Amino acid sequence: MEPRFSSGLLQGLNSKPKKIPINSRTTRGRRLRNPSSRKPPSLRSSSNRPLSLKQVERVLHEQGANPSMAGRLVGPMKTAVETEAQNRLITEEQMKTAMAIRANSLYSRPLALVQWKAMYKEVYKAKHYQREIENKRVMMALGKEGEALLAKLQEDCHGKFRNKWRRMSWQEKGFAWQRLAIWLMQNDPKLLMEFLIVTIEDQRRPNFTMLIDCLLYLDRFHYADWLQNWRYGTWTYQSFIESVLHPDYWPILSLPHKGIRLYIRRAGSEAVLLGFETVQKRNITMRPETALCFMWRFIEFKDVDRALQALEFIPKLETPDFDLNSEGVNRHCCKLLTLDTVEDNAGERNFKILPRLLEMGVKPDRDMLNVVLSNAFKADHQLGGDILHFMKSHNYKLDSYSYLTLLNDAVTRGDRARIEAFVREITAQEDLRKNPWIASKIFHSHYIFTVKHMDGDADPSGIFYSMLDIYNNVHDIIPLRELTVVPPRYVTRPGGDKIPPSPVALYLILATYFRCQNRLVNVQRIYGRFRELAAEGHPSIAPLVETDHIYNEFLIAFRNSPRGLRSCVQLVEDMLHSSNIIDQNGKAIIAAKPTVRTWTLLMSAFIYNRQPTGANKIREMMNKHHVKFNDVTWNHIINGYANAQKIPETARAIQEMENAGFSIDPYTMKSLRYLRDPERLWVAIEELDESASKIPQAVVTPTDSESPAAGKKQQYEQLIEDGLEKLGTKLKPKL
Template structure:
């Protein structure tokens, strides 16, 4: 193994911006044709080859940088050997054609177009004879051939000349067009006009201005609507399946328009029924309906909608299935809606079909794939989708564009370390470099954070690389450095970083940096408080630092400010986040231990939370504050009742009062740590019967025990000299996959007769074996070795306890 871990990644980073690697390559706005999977592209810049990107990026993006992080333009990416475009014969296209691509495919001479057709570089138009034969082979009316021919050949001329689509895929395009309820442009224009009126009226909150553009229900349609309203998935489905194509085409748009305006929830069941079978409404129309619902109703009721076994996700996956996506003119917003709302397997299938069928995708749609696979933590498919970007020839989304870099930042947060040929290297970063992506400061910040998590030496190397290439450290960089220094307990490094931050006003006022500096002060002065330290002095030190950064009013309202304390700020400080408030509560409880004060502060905390206090109420979204109160309560037996009350408050929070203007606060339920602290409080005070009741409550709420929970239970039974229950707890802990550790053995020192525990465990093992044999269940092969190892550990530990320790009450 290499002594310098990640040397390959560092070498690629250093070589990326070297003088020999600054020529634009294939991934940096190259006009050299690129061989794509299942498609071939001609390098032109005509509007017919690339639709103008007029839609906004409808993909949630997590920016890797913290506030105040500015974007730095990356240098030119490393060059890569351009690939020549090959024809069916596998020969290379003449070099003069590659160096001088035509400005407009439509302006090519007829001879050159025929030459490109022969070489398989552009898509051939379809003849009516071929279209007719395809329709007949799929039991579709041959009379559609004229309409389908005009439609598809127009799409080939407008959007298919920039890529090669094989004949198998074109036949599929014929079938998809033939299976549509609407084969005339008039039907699509009617839908477009009517839908636009309904959408604008909803968006702007006004009445529909041009009602004549919306097709009204006729008498037959009213009868169908009645069946939709009474039994959509039953009687209406039977009626719809019995109708012919013309009747369906007459009724579908009218019903869809009425449901969009009057009953959006029922529209989902209507779409389920009408998208079944061979002949369906056009993909773009169904996508419009679902986008309308998703835009205006998703947060209100759509995301939780259910009808029988159908959910919103299942409706999306069924009605917008990628096998129905148009080949030549895919509606990009409809495809992105499917990608955003479908499940992992469905999105993976969509990517596979898009590649196999050479579907026309825009850069933002490909990035939507990247974002979704990043959410699924599917690194391989996210990289596969990212590799599609340069092949799409979308200038707005080149490999050096800000949108691509932002998605790469999110993807790099999933980076892991792998070992290959004796060297350890990142998995994702080298592949991004090979694609021609030049890391900017935001991406390098994520790499820096990953490096420090993996290896401190590598983190220092990445930091040096950033400085050598002119990347100034920003708030994200300093946050990473502060976290690493605090985690290593390097107080000198923390002080040095704080001095650097204080010298830069922008960083000094950054709330993330201020919070981390405040936390580091807590770690070094309060959490690991010296036995000889003055608790009062420490509290005032933390209070002064808090007062220098944050508004002190919430602390006054919590009544933890001593009356004699005089604030040193003018009151213009920023309101605190939950983190500094939690730190001050923890500091207060560690510096004084009077139960009456803790109970008084918790009572005030409950009041402010119920009132929806803007600073105090958000503290209930995590269990940290509650756990700190529990630790303070358990110091006295009189605090046990307050411990129970606290957990009850978490189980049954005050709901309506927690709605704030900008967001709704969701109180956290008790975590495993919270339950463990509650259980440990009763065991610590030898309330064994009460602790059994706590365990019953934990089982009722399906709490999964941790190793800490089991060790506390064993400690309680051992302290009470309850040998059978101690043995049973040890066996139960092992059955859940936890092994005996030093904390377990430390608890067993309270046993007066350690040998009895060995006998009890042996008896439990014997009974388990007899039960297994009686039921005919073979024991696992590995049980013997694991049992022997466990027995040796217990045996040796108990022998030491029996010979060296005195009985303890």
């Protein structure tokens, strides 16, 4: 018996959210205390005794740091501990690590960080608002020594500058580093990256907060321009972030969370996991934004368990603006629910993620329920109906996402009556009626029912005009007139609030036009006009070149006539040599290259028009340029050989298809019905199996000899041959 869905699912949606108790037993690996239950400690060991100066010196010596730094550390460390101890217990081991990190910094005095923050604030604001620095008094000049260092840096960063930097004392480095970093930030950001590579090599590194500020500045203002693709030697931006902001360098006290979130956003999966484990191991006081940042990356990595672990931090923090039902948390939960799957357990089926969110106390809002609705329809139609009833009964207003899910389900099941009911509901709501995604989906449903599965007795002209009327009710018809698709006699319906057509809407109306009329000259005219408008960056037509869909529709229309073969070859040439397009808004549109479906359609055009030589040449080109055949490609090849009654070639193609990992399917069997002597095929396949090791891997079938044709036919075939030769020449790899 098929497992049924758990009856507790809807009960869980109806239940009140739980409040997770905050105590030491509910936290995983983290001890939390009531802030009012104890006084802030002094700098202390695990036995609560204050650490003396000599004890601090001994700790620094054990950690490999300079003991002479003890006097400078006691005061700032005490202040930091008193702040952190409000929410966490600082262990003796963590104290030692914190001392070592601070002692190994170029800047041990708080004044250095204060000076840096003042300068960085001015530089950041000036860049953000595109203006000059206002408070120039806080800016420190390079000085003669700084200018000399800058000259070496600009001349040979990894040679002369590195050698000079290694010979400098840590006091000299501390004096120069801030000034050079601020100057490079303003004047040469790319050189700043190389400067950071050199200056983080020593044990005494720049202050972690200063390094974070440099990277935050670069990431904010230069990531899209060049930083995301930056490389230097073996360094990439991702590896640089993972190295410079490695969790081993994270301060135990006063962790700068903006920098940690930068690390989480830009690091790889293993590095993010290491950062998450570090937070747990060190009992670092989490912030809601950081917890959600971890959650988002784990969702990207499809690591559901750790995404939920990150979410568990939110209620423990008791932050008023970030509880489990805040907007930011719900948005992350929506993203997480897109990964939800159904699992069977003891004869019942239930979602894997949703019950865990409900147990944590998350109360789904409409956006979350929309994702649940989509998941439910994918798993079970009845469950989808139950979720829909729940949403309506609890007064959740259906939005565009809800109706897209409902329309998708109805189209998948072929339920035309439900689609019409949904369309009536949508038509009554102006905001939904004008939604381009809803309009495209409704248009697509009409295309599926009236065009793609066209009744043999239907009037093609009437079907096209009915689709054109639906299009004209919502979309601007001018792009279609510019493509010369709309007949001159067609009367445009009034209405000044029509939206521009989406690429999907344009594709569907063009596909309808090609299926409802079969005149090659019209298709050739439209294709020529399409190329012109796309090259000009037409706002509605140019986006169509980003995928192969519209090109494939043109190929299907061209192959209906033997005279369209030259147009097929020309279209593939156009795709191969098309350049990117800049639209009227200055946005770059990347033109699509031929896909395996495009190549397969080109081959099928020659097969359908009984041109085996051309089909074989297309197959050679696909092999030469490593186009991987799919099952559709192999079925077209087999269909061509079977139609030509070429038994050995058909058998060989079937064997090659199976060797490529595809099996005979109903489409293959349909092609084999064309064989007049099918028994010979199975004999040929058996012979091939017996002598498989002796058969060459690639055999080109010789063209059947034919009697000389009339002059026009020879001239036409020569034109096709010239086009194929031209295409083959352009496809030769460039050395």
